[in-house]
Amino acid sequence: MKSAGSLLRRSSLALAALALLAGIAFVFLRSGPLAPVRVIVAQVERGRVSPSLFGIGTVEARRAYLIGPTVAGRVLRVLVDVGERVEAGQLLAEMDPVDLDARVASLDAAIARAASAVTASDAQRRDAQARRKVAEANAKRYEELGRQAFVSASAVEIRVQESNSAVAAVQAAEANLAGARQESSRLGAERDALVRQRANVRLVAPAAGVVTSRDAEPGSTVVAGQAVLKLVEPASLWVRTRFDQGRSAGLAVGLPARIVRRSDPAVEHPGKVARLELLSDSVTEERIAQVGFDAIPAGLSVGEMAEVTLELPPAAEGPVVSNAAIARRGAETGVWVVADGRLRFQPVRVGATGLDGRVQVIEGVSAGDRVVAYAESELSTRSRIRIVESLPERTR
Incomplete structure (x- = not known):
């Protein structure tokens, strides 16, 4: 009787251990390192990408004037102050004529x-x-x-x-x-x-504009070429904008632009690219363009920050995927294709990119293919996947 009870207890413990091991194995396979990677799958669509360029710039004046004497001398009087509008030929300041x-x-x-x-x-x-x-x-x-x-x-x-x-x-x-x-x-x-x-001791305005700086007062001694006043033409204000070189393909003079001032983010101002700078910034890897306003907005100030969006011509119709689906494996760029429940890395050649996150695929996939848009961890060809509708905390 005692032997039968001992055997029963050992059997119960063995069954409990097996159940525990099974539970651990189940948990290990479902949520551990061997668990399938949860992914969100999207279908490759056929359409057109409307590429855009986005950049941040500073409002500057195309025509600004530094007004000062041609010879060293003493300032006799200054007749205008910062913020005043002046007309062409108006006397702004005068130097002491001495003898x-x-x-x-x-x-x-x-x-x-x-x-x-x-x-x-x-x-x-x-x-x-x-x-x-x-x-x-x-x-x-x-x-x-x-x-x-x-x-x-x-x-x-x-x-x-x-x-x-x-x-x-x-x-x-x-x-x-x-x-x-x-x-x-x-x-x-x-x-x-x-x-x-x-x-020349009479400093007059070369053009109509607004005084932006008063750098010398009566009695001050200035050298030849030193500015006494600074003047800008309000009608010549534009945005000196920087664009990422890697995305600047298609940047050209005349492109339509949407300009949003930091001081008034709710209003978009139409404009266009007026000039492309010959020199790019090799440190920040940016191209520089001057974007002009179609109509100068009221209250625009020099030095104000602005966001500029340029509209490029639409790309040719073809396969389009989300930018999130583009993956890199070593030196290759491609997408993870899901077919028959299996995962395959497919190299692709991409084209235009839109600000809405869509990317044109020139070759590599076709419309209707299913690709991984988001994954909760890094994928490989040996990864097991589980397709879900959403990921916890939108891990992407």
């Missing part, structure tokens, strides 16, 4: 004196010309009288010498007149240069 006005007055007096010298030289020339005519007439008369032996040869020579002297006197007078005129012209040119230099 420029006195030098202009001195040159005016020198020019007047040169004009008097020109008048005197011209009078001397006319007098010399009159004397030459008289001397030439006397020389001709004495030469005729000399041939008739009415006067001596020496008297004829004196008259001829007087005629030659009169001619030389005319040449000298004409040279003096030319020199006086050249001096007058030189003084006039010097005065014009000084007047232009005097005009």
Whole structure:
């Protein structure tokens, strides 16, 4: 009786151990390392991908002006302040002219004196010309009288010498007149240069715009080329945008754009690509484009951040998969195809990518194929899978 009870207990313990081992094996196979990987499967569709480019940029001015003197000097007065709108040709600031006005007055007096010298030289020339005519007439008369032996040869020579002297006197007078005129012209040119230099102390607006910076105050000394004021044209504002080089295929001037300002994210502003920069950023691997507004929005400020979306031409119709389905195994790009409950890695060649997450597949799969869209862990060709509708915590 005791032996039968002991055998019963041992049998019960053995059955309990077997049940425990079976439970552990079941749990191990269902949720342990050997458990099938839960996946979400999607069907390859046929359609068109509308590729887009997304970038972030900063509002800048296409035309900005640094207004300052061409020579070193002291700021006499500044007539405008930051934020004021100015018109082309409006006086914005003025530099101290120092002695420029006195030098202009001195040159005016020198020019007047040169004009008097020109008048005197011209009078001397006319007098010399009159004397030459008289001397030439006397020389001709004495030469005729000399041939008739009415006067001596020496008297004829004196008259001829007087005629030659009169001619030389005319040449000298004409040279003096030319020199006086050249001096007058030189003084006039010097005065014009000084007047232009005097005009440069008046800092005027080269175009209509808005003052964005006031960098010097009256009494400050600035060097040549240093900005006293900064001016931008509000109508020339655009967004300097950076795009990922790897996704920038198709980026071109004229592409339509949607611009969203960080300060007003609820409103989209239409625009287009106005210019592509020749130099890309090799550090961040980005291409740079200038995107202009179709209409400058009210309240736009320089330096404001903006998000830009460019619409590219639609790709050709063909197989389309979710971007999440694209997987990489080593150097290969492909998708995990599910067929007859088995898993197979299929290399593919992808094309355009849309911002909605869809990718064009040029070759590798066909419409109707079933591919893994999401998996709860990394897959391999030996992985067992279990197709589910959703994954816990959307593990993807």
